[in-house]
Amino acid sequence: MPHPQTASLPRLLSNPRADHARPYGPSERAILSRAAFEEAMAEIGAWPGYAPTPLRSLPGLAREAGIDRLWYKDESARFAMGSFKALGGAYAVLRLLAREVTARVPGVPVTALDLVVGRHAKVTRPITVTTATDGNHGRSVAWGAQVFGCGCVIYVPAACSDGRRRAIESYGAHVVVVEGLYDDAVRRAAEDAAENGWFVVSDTSYTGYMDIPRDVMQGYTVMVEEAISQLPASERPTHVFIQGGVGALPAAVCAHLWESWGRQRPRLVVVEPQSADCLYQSCAAGRPARAGGDLDTVMAGLACGETSLLAWAILERGADDFMTIPDEVAVRTMRRLAEGAHGGRPIVAGESGVAGLAALLCAAGHEETRLGLGLAPDARVLVFGTEGATDPAIYEALVGRSPDAVLSGADPVSATGR
Template identity: 85%
Template structure:
């Protein structure tokens, strides 16, 4: 095992094989009511027309594939998405657009409202009177604030006390009002919902809960644009055998899982959800067979994944769509960030944020442990797709972890 640079002891993963996973199950009406190719086409047509839209690169990482003892490793690099540094730009802003279009149509009936109408302020009289609110660990709030600025409405963003100064500043740069909540991400979600109800604001959350489903569905559907890009960028004859995707509330893995399930059916890859040890609500839900809170302290370097409660919509897809649930220690994410920064993958250095590398870190941790590697079927001809969902969305935090600022890493 000497070819594994992550010392196995520092990166001991926990694996749970999902007994409800069903590769024979057809992606049916219940699933399509949440995420569908038809709704994806709509999201793609919309987002593809936004200024600055371009597919992000799918990078091959031969060096890390060798380290993991597999044939191929592809990394979807979201660090340049809409100059926001994160895939979240596809979700929050798209949900803001859909919400404003619905509200304008309700007030100006019979008129189809386009993104361009909103960007040029054709309905500014209406949109200026509307406010969206959201809770965030950073990236989702930045996306919602950007969407509110671009499409012309007010925005209030709630962040947990632990949200870094750099991430707060990035949100305020888009003109949003920032509210710091004394508590964790889940407390910020509750505060945003309560204040929105009191003030007549619209919640644009990436998590769904009882009675609140439409907007998170739009957020998740926006993410499928990234998944479809990856599908089209893969070499024609080489489909992945495995996909490792980081968890959070579940919106991202559900979007990836649902899109691949509907697109490829039984031929879809083995799907592995990766979470930090201390923020493992999806892992615990899988073990329990129903949505369950994490009882960890949610203290993790992977701050974007520090979520204690599962999105119900996401769970409806992952419950039978995800094959395995894996949790990893923070060291795994730190090691993955440093490897990408050093170019250990066999190419130009890649700047990747601490939450964005969790899928890759999960693969490397799993591959370093014979038992876990075998349980996941990570054989020498395995081909793995991971989603690098953020760059250095907080340059100071990045530099603290990697030892060099992102600008210097890029120049290397």
């Protein structure tokens, strides 16, 4: 745990194994590739309700940070779930069910529409998918199970909020509360799946479990390609700040930018809460490692103690820096977006979804960190706002206004602390 005197300061660790000259080769493409992205894009792009989420310019916060440009990929309206996770878990459920139908009915092509209309219900209905989650991933898996026609059991740690549990249950999933942390829920889900013959659909990978997490990560690259296509034609980011978790999201961002832009890709900074820093610790150790803290963080979606093996295989040489931030920085950033301090209409962003932006603003305010990251006045930064108010009650408690009040422009109340 950080010393009390340093708990409010960011920690920065430059990756000694980062190699911008290294080509994106066969070992990386075996995990994530543009070819597999094309499959994911063709599939997800055909889902009802699909539309690219907006890439917003934040000139006010760019000036505050002392940089040239700041872009924010706003995932708060992704499908019906308000999170980028909709691209991963549901896509992996679809791929799993399609494989199972093909294995049991050889020679029959399987489309998403076939599954949606129940054409293969005799095969899919007896199937149960399961996962552990702090909220958003489980909601995506439950949504995918409902849409594509199979059963679903979701395991959540005890700290998962009632609002997020209810959101998962609204898609017909059975929710099991595990006394313990996220990693305890991961182990319980795997144990129960083995006993009951269920299929685990997780975004974290471990020995003997690799294929489905690969599909989850590949779904995330749809968001990255959208952002690439939305950038001004003559401008590319010099830096990307992206939140960590088990590593699936930063690995997807890293891989897609690495393969797309090669050595011209931006500097990738992976951001974690100070108490849930498994990727930071992995960089320090030079191998997948556990978090050094107790995982007690307001950024609940990032409260992960163990590193995904597949993700680390990408990040080990593809990520440039690892950074941890205190909780208060994330909450302050949520409030700044809600106030419209960025120079535009208010943005509703969840506590885990603002971590990358919060890290940028935190780094800009600490000269040593700013210099360490090369945040010069001509820097152009891309961040991913990966969720909206996925639990409105928690959002209101942190920001001081409900999401609806923020979007309607209602005056802040004293709870914002201003």
